Amino acid sequence: MLYLLFLADIKVNGFACKSEANISASDFAFEGLAKPGIINSSVGSVVTTANVEKIPGLNTLGISLARLDYAPGGLNPPHTHPRATEIVFVLEGELDVGFITTANKLISKTIKKGETFVFPRGLVHFQMNNGDKAAAALAAFNSQLPGTQSIALTLFTATPAVPDDVLTKAFQVGTKEINKIKDKLAPKKS
Amino acid sequence: MLYLLFLADIKVNGFACKSEANISASDFAFEGLAKPGIINSSVGSVVTTANVEKIPGLNTLGISLARLDYAPGGLNPPHTHPRATEIVFVLEGELDVGFITTANKLISKTIKKGETFVFPRGLVHFQMNNGDKAAAALAAFNSQLPGTQSIALTLFTATPAVPDDVLTKAFQVGTKEINKIKDKLAPKKS
Amino acid sequence: MLYLLFLADIKVNGFACKSEANISASDFAFEGLAKPGIINSSVGSVVTTANVEKIPGLNTLGISLARLDYAPGGLNPPHTHPRATEIVFVLEGELDVGFITTANKLISKTIKKGETFVFPRGLVHFQMNNGDKAAAALAAFNSQLPGTQSIALTLFTATPAVPDDVLTKAFQVGTKEINKIKDKLAPKKS
Amino acid sequence: MLYLLFLADIKVNGFACKSEANISASDFAFEGLAKPGIINSSVGSVVTTANVEKIPGLNTLGISLARLDYAPGGLNPPHTHPRATEIVFVLEGELDVGFITTANKLISKTIKKGETFVFPRGLVHFQMNNGDKAAAALAAFNSQLPGTQSIALTLFTATPAVPDDVLTKAFQVGTKEINKIKDKLAPKKS
Amino acid sequence: MLYLLFLADIKVNGFACKSEANISASDFAFEGLAKPGIINSSVGSVVTTANVEKIPGLNTLGISLARLDYAPGGLNPPHTHPRATEIVFVLEGELDVGFITTANKLISKTIKKGETFVFPRGLVHFQMNNGDKAAAALAAFNSQLPGTQSIALTLFTATPAVPDDVLTKAFQVGTKEINKIKDKLAPKKS
Amino acid sequence: MLYLLFLADIKVNGFACKSEANISASDFAFEGLAKPGIINSSVGSVVTTANVEKIPGLNTLGISLARLDYAPGGLNPPHTHPRATEIVFVLEGELDVGFITTANKLISKTIKKGETFVFPRGLVHFQMNNGDKAAAALAAFNSQLPGTQSIALTLFTATPAVPDDVLTKAFQVGTKEINKIKDKLAPKKS
The missing domain is CATH 2.60.120.10 (Jelly Rolls)
Known part of the structure; x- marks a missing residue:
């Protein structure tokens, strides 16, 4: 309010x-x-x-x-x-x-x-x-x-990492596939 | 929800x-x-x-x-x-x-x-x-x-009309000015 | 709460x-x-x-x-x-x-x-x-x-003033009528 | 709304x-x-x-x-x-x-x-x-x-009655006192 | 949020x-x-x-x-x-x-x-x-x-005390019964 | 309320x-x-x-x-x-x-x-x-x-299916991996 x-x-x-005296149009514009x-x-x-x-x-x-x-x-x-x-x-x-x-x-x-x-x-x-x-x-x-929660990043790039057994069980695949996704989604090193 | x-x-x-079975994309698009x-x-x-x-x-x-x-x-x-x-x-x-x-x-x-x-x-x-x-x-x-309430229309074109003495007192002018505004804002007859 | x-x-x-220890009936009375x-x-x-x-x-x-x-x-x-x-x-x-x-x-x-x-x-x-x-x-x-927003005062006495062309167009009258209302509604000088 | x-x-x-066409001042007055x-x-x-x-x-x-x-x-x-x-x-x-x-x-x-x-x-x-x-x-x-819940009536005159052992334990008195209050608060027969 | x-x-x-950097699982566990x-x-x-x-x-x-x-x-x-x-x-x-x-x-x-x-x-x-x-x-x-408001304690043990005439009238009994309840519910001295 | x-x-x-006369404890118990x-x-x-x-x-x-x-x-x-x-x-x-x-x-x-x-x-x-x-x-x-939205099921088992290119791009893997997950998560036929 x-x-x-x-x-x-x-x-x-x-x-x-801000107090009334201090507000200006810039507070409401972008x-x-x-x-x-x-x-x-x-x-x-x-x-x-x-x-x-x-x-x-x-x-x-x-x-x-x-x-x-x-x-x-x-x-x-x-x-x-x-x-x-x-x-x-x-x-x-x-x-x-x-x-x-x-x-x-x-x-x-x-x-x-x-x-x-x-x-x-x-x-x-x-x-x-x-x-x-x-x-x-x-x-x-x-x-x-x-x-915002970007689903793939939330599950595969969180810090610390979501445990592997949570991901393998949730997606019903092995650590190979999980690690592949993790690698692909990991922030790139420069 | x-x-x-x-x-x-x-x-x-x-x-x-609608029930789940009946909703479709058209319910969410325009x-x-x-x-x-x-x-x-x-x-x-x-x-x-x-x-x-x-x-x-x-x-x-x-x-x-x-x-x-x-x-x-x-x-x-x-x-x-x-x-x-x-x-x-x-x-x-x-x-x-x-x-x-x-x-x-x-x-x-x-x-x-x-x-x-x-x-x-x-x-x-x-x-x-x-x-x-x-x-x-x-x-x-x-x-x-x-x-939405459009202020001028709300005050000068409502049905029934807002009483004249409310408007003359609110705007501190005479019925001449009030009637002039009412005339100008009235829906045009075809 | x-x-x-x-x-x-x-x-x-x-x-x-206030904390519990500091409240009194005067905080709830007027x-x-x-x-x-x-x-x-x-x-x-x-x-x-x-x-x-x-x-x-x-x-x-x-x-x-x-x-x-x-x-x-x-x-x-x-x-x-x-x-x-x-x-x-x-x-x-x-x-x-x-x-x-x-x-x-x-x-x-x-x-x-x-x-x-x-x-x-x-x-x-x-x-x-x-x-x-x-x-x-x-x-x-x-x-x-x-x-509270008093409609006539909001439109005719704000600081800075609402532009004249906004008011003449909204009320469909000339600056003469607008200025008359502004004059009448302006805070009186003592 | x-x-x-x-x-x-x-x-x-x-x-x-009510629909707009059907409302009147009496819906808002008492x-x-x-x-x-x-x-x-x-x-x-x-x-x-x-x-x-x-x-x-x-x-x-x-x-x-x-x-x-x-x-x-x-x-x-x-x-x-x-x-x-x-x-x-x-x-x-x-x-x-x-x-x-x-x-x-x-x-x-x-x-x-x-x-x-x-x-x-x-x-x-x-x-x-x-x-x-x-x-x-x-x-x-x-x-x-x-x-509204009137506290004494809620506890002593509800239908069905709040169990006696709830009341005797809550107020730490015997059924004699509880029954006395119940009698006093009971709706009068004509 | x-x-x-x-x-x-x-x-x-x-x-x-807390700021993001400072939160930990202990803030959400008990x-x-x-x-x-x-x-x-x-x-x-x-x-x-x-x-x-x-x-x-x-x-x-x-x-x-x-x-x-x-x-x-x-x-x-x-x-x-x-x-x-x-x-x-x-x-x-x-x-x-x-x-x-x-x-x-x-x-x-x-x-x-x-x-x-x-x-x-x-x-x-x-x-x-x-x-x-x-x-x-x-x-x-x-x-x-x-x-939480425990009803009996609220009425009979508040500080300052709820006035006796409020309680006698609410429960329709005399001060004897009211005082008995007050005594029973009062915090015990050691 | x-x-x-x-x-x-x-x-x-x-x-x-329900109206007051019709409610009972079973409406509030499970x-x-x-x-x-x-x-x-x-x-x-x-x-x-x-x-x-x-x-x-x-x-x-x-x-x-x-x-x-x-x-x-x-x-x-x-x-x-x-x-x-x-x-x-x-x-x-x-x-x-x-x-x-x-x-x-x-x-x-x-x-x-x-x-x-x-x-x-x-x-x-x-x-x-x-x-x-x-x-x-x-x-x-x-x-x-x-x-509730179970994330893996939402993305890999919805009806109709979430498009493959959405999934391959989101997870940065090929359709082989996507299809493997889809197969694993699909409801089993009896």
């Missing part, structure tokens, strides 16, 4: 709340989504956030944005947002999008420029650019800081 | 909740924001909503979108959303945007393509296209149906 | 939370609504708040009160509370009250001593004393600090 | 939600608090509620009122509201009011006409009229239906 | 929020429920809590546990949790459990090892071990700090 | 709400967690739920339980609950438990009989029985129907 702006400067939720993010990941996509860490005025207001950029063939791999529902709007190109329900049903669709799609709170979802040119989307979340 | 999908088809919040809305209002702007009335799958999920289109010189006049904070992202052109705090301070800024701005919950705000070409923005709300 | 009282003194939501507020506004009404700024014990509890006093002919002009529903109870006299829905329908009624009326969250509403003697009401809100 | 008013008539939370309730209880007080059961328009809005009337010496005996914080405003007379914290500390005060006092969510509280004339108060709750 | 872990160490709700609590109360039961005061990682997460131990014939006397619903699971022995609704109806049952029972938010409830051996239960609450 | 019990029988959230679930999965564990689908009285109350049973070496594989935080209590045996934060840090611990551990809302977590005898745990959730 904005009323905190009328009080002495304090922290709420760990973020600064220019960082204007340009495509630089894609240098192996999956061919990048996420640029516009949450309370970037826009102080969002504190306590329960909403945020992100920009998603995809190279041709790029994937925003299966992930969850522990604290938010997401709705995307395609800015450029087209995307194959999908989420899986708690009854293990895949709900998917190809969406084009100007179209929207909803990923309900907490469910695993992904977007893939199967076109031959770059794509981009804007995502809105009903949390000031929705959080 | 999505769990209602696993039950028999029912209504929650007055909107349909194409209606892809094209600019047709501007035929006297203020030179139009709002196209993408809320739970258009996207059934949004029911209980607490988020929605809208597309805002502005002719050159067009204004989305001062209004409030009784149930949501809004964050806008400029799709095309540039906009002069602002909101007024409960301490009567105007917080305003000119934002360009790709830039974002926040309008905190329930506060009066507006956007104006002072450029010489069309502008457009995407708006996200943390409500599945945020509601 | 009251449990903060059992901890060391801290601030929550920017308001003090005498400031007992007498009518002094009416010296041009609209003939005054609001006296009893929120968390006056009653520290309300912090985190989600409720507050206000006393409304009206001279004969006095108006509590159209306004919104961004963060609360309001319910009023007439203490003295009678009032013409109303709110406008998001479908632009005026819901209004004359209420007398001991009668109550509801103004739903975030909607524009007003009360007017059309009787020939003073009136008073008690208002309850489901927020510890509901906030 | 009021948006349900714009849809077909349905039930939400078990209460009717006259039942205007006159003192009739006191015919052994404790010398009576509560008249103004909640969603009486005011249909309160549905989903999270607030309600009640009127409390006290004969000289009358007591609103120790009770809790399972779903709300309460704030009282004295309409007539004076009251000794108090609540007990979860650390077993009594917070109490004598409040007079026009004064207010807060009873935090879920805590046991009471009001007593120790004056020699009638008293009355208005109570606001941040729930559309706060619920 | 856990995101506070990623910030500098701060306090939220009066409890510490061993204190493993052994039966020591019963030395006159009612023959003891409650061991596992809330945010014991498990720092529960801060903002809205859940907690407690262990309940009962001697043969032991009673967890009628009480309320102002901020939570409770659900119990019997670990050992069997229990007579019950709650009273706001319509003064007793809902009760005998539950055995491995069985569960719900006590809705804020309602008076109790458990009694009518068996001839020790019993134990695990209780879960949907609050990180649900709070 | 329980107040719905006092009204005519209706549905709220898609679950039945015996289904008393015995270990039968483990016939390839991972060596089974979950038995005690949510609103089993206990009608939990409707609107925001809490539920589950019983977790593990064979020696059994794993409750990495999964999320989209709508709840979880806290577990070990009933028998010992468990290696862990969750991964949104900063990709594994927080893990071995917990023994009577010990508890928290899995914050929406985060991927698991439990494994590395002992040589059966283990069991009770889990509490702050949702009446928390939902």
Whole structure:
């Protein structure tokens, strides 16, 4: 709630709340989504956030944005947002999008420029650019800081590592396959 | 919450909740924001909503979108959303945007393509296209149906009419000025 | 939640939370609504708040009160509370009250001593004393600090000023009428 | 949220939600608090509620009122509201009011006409009229239906009865004392 | 929400929020429920809590546990949790459990090892071990700090004392019976 | 909220709400967690739920339980609950438990009989029985129907299938490895 702006400067939720005298338009504005993010990941996509860490005025207001950029063939791999529902709007190109329900049903669709799609709170979802040119989307979340868990990275690159027997049992394959995935997903040394 | 999908088809919040067997991607998708809305209002702007009335799958999920289109010189006049904070992202052109705090301070800024701005919950705000070409923005709300009250229309065109003495006293002018505004804002007869 | 009282003194939501040993009845009591507020506004009404700024014990509890006093002919002009529903109870006299829905329908009624009326969250509403003697009401809100935006003052007296072209376009009149309203509503110099 | 008013008539939370075309001021108004309730209880007080059961328009809005009337010496005996914080405003007379914290500390005060006092969510509280004339108060709750448990009646007059060994152990007295209280509190036969 | 872990160490709700670098498994674990609590109360039961005061990682997460131990014939006397619903699971022995609704109806049952029972938010409830051996239960609450008011102690042992005339009127007995209960429930001097 | 019990029988959230006259203890009780679930999965564990689908009285109350049973070496594989935080209590045996934060840090611990551990809302977590005898745990959730997504099954066994290129790109391996996992995780034909 904005009323905190009328009080002495304090922290709420760990973020600064400015007094009325000190707030300005810059607390509520952000220019960082204007340009495509630089894609240098192996999956061919990048996420640029516009949450309370970037826009102080969002504190306590329960909403945020992100920009998603995809190279041709790029994937925003299966992930969850522990604290938010997401709705995307395609800015450029087209995307194959999908989420899986708690009854293990895949709900998917190809969406084009100007179209929207909803990923309900907490469910695993992904977007893939199967076109031959770059794509981009804007995502809105009903949390000031929705959080993200990229499923493959969470399971295969956490520190310390998730125990091998958890992974071999969960995926029902041997340590050879598990180690292969771990190797592929490990951050590259320069 | 999505769990209602696993039950028999029912209504929650007055909107349909489908059973798991009956949901499909079309319940979570919407194409209606892809094209600019047709501007035929006297203020030179139009709002196209993408809320739970258009996207059934949004029911209980607490988020929605809208597309805002502005002719050159067009204004989305001062209004409030009784149930949501809004964050806008400029799709095309540039906009002069602002909101007024409960301490009567105007917080305003000119934002360009790709830039974002926040309008905190329930506060009066507006956007104006002072450029010489069309502008457009995407708006996200943390409500599945945020509601809108356009201030001038609310006060001068409600049915039945807000009493004249309320308006003359509130604006401290005579019935002549009040009636002039009422006439100008009244829906045009064809 | 009251449990903060059992901890060391801290601030929550920017308001003090006292430890158990330090709280007393005075943290939960307020005498400031007992007498009518002094009416010296041009609209003939005054609001006296009893929120968390006056009653520290309300912090985190989600409720507050206000006393409304009206001279004969006095108006509590159209306004919104961004963060609360309001319910009023007439203490003295009678009032013409109303709110406008998001479908632009005026819901209004004359209420007398001991009668109550509801103004739903975030909607524009007003009360007017059309009787020939003073009136008073008690208002309850489901927020510890509901906030208020008086519509005419918000649009015509904010600092800095809302741009003239926003106002002329919103109300569809010329700068002459806009400036007249601004002049009338401007704080009087002494 | 009021948006349900714009849809077909349905039930939400078990209460009717009318369509926009069907709502009227009477859905938001209530006259039942205007006159003192009739006191015919052994404790010398009576509560008249103004909640969603009486005011249909309160549905989903999270607030309600009640009127409390006290004969000289009358007591609103120790009770809790399972779903709300309460704030009282004295309409007539004076009251000794108090609540007990979860650390077993009594917070109490004598409040007079026009004064207010807060009873935090879920805590046991009471009001007593120790004056020699009638008293009355208005109570606001941040729930559309706060619920009430009058402690003595809950323990000694429930149907079926709370087992004797629960009561003798809880109060550390014999069945003689327990039965005496049960007899005294039992509804009178005519 | 856990995101506070990623910030500098701060306090939220009066409890510490650690930065990501500083959290460890010990912030989310608790061993204190493993052994039966020591019963030395006159009612023959003891409650061991596992809330945010014991498990720092529960801060903002809205859940907690407690262990309940009962001697043969032991009673967890009628009480309320102002901020939570409770659900119990019997670990050992069997229990007579019950709650009273706001319509003064007793809902009760005998539950055995491995069985569960719900006590809705804020309602008076109790458990009694009518068996001839020790019993134990695990209780879960949907609050990180649900709070407890033991009814008899709240009314008869608060500091300062609840006034005698409140108690005599509430229970409809004389000061002799009230004083007898007070004496019995008073903390024993050593 | 329980107040719905006092009204005519209706549905709220898609679950039945009984009138006061019709509720009984059986609406709030459940015996289904008393015995270990039968483990016939390839991972060596089974979950038995005690949510609103089993206990009608939990409707609107925001809490539920589950019983977790593990064979020696059994794993409750990495999964999320989209709508709840979880806290577990070990009933028998010992468990290696862990969750991964949104900063990709594994927080893990071995917990023994009577010990508890928290899995914050929406985060991927698991439990494994590395002992040589059966283990069991009770889990509490702050949702009446928390939902579960078992990560490996969600990605490799959904219907229709998550596209191969999404999986090969997410895990950075070829279709051979992906198909091997799919084969292993596919429901067995009888």
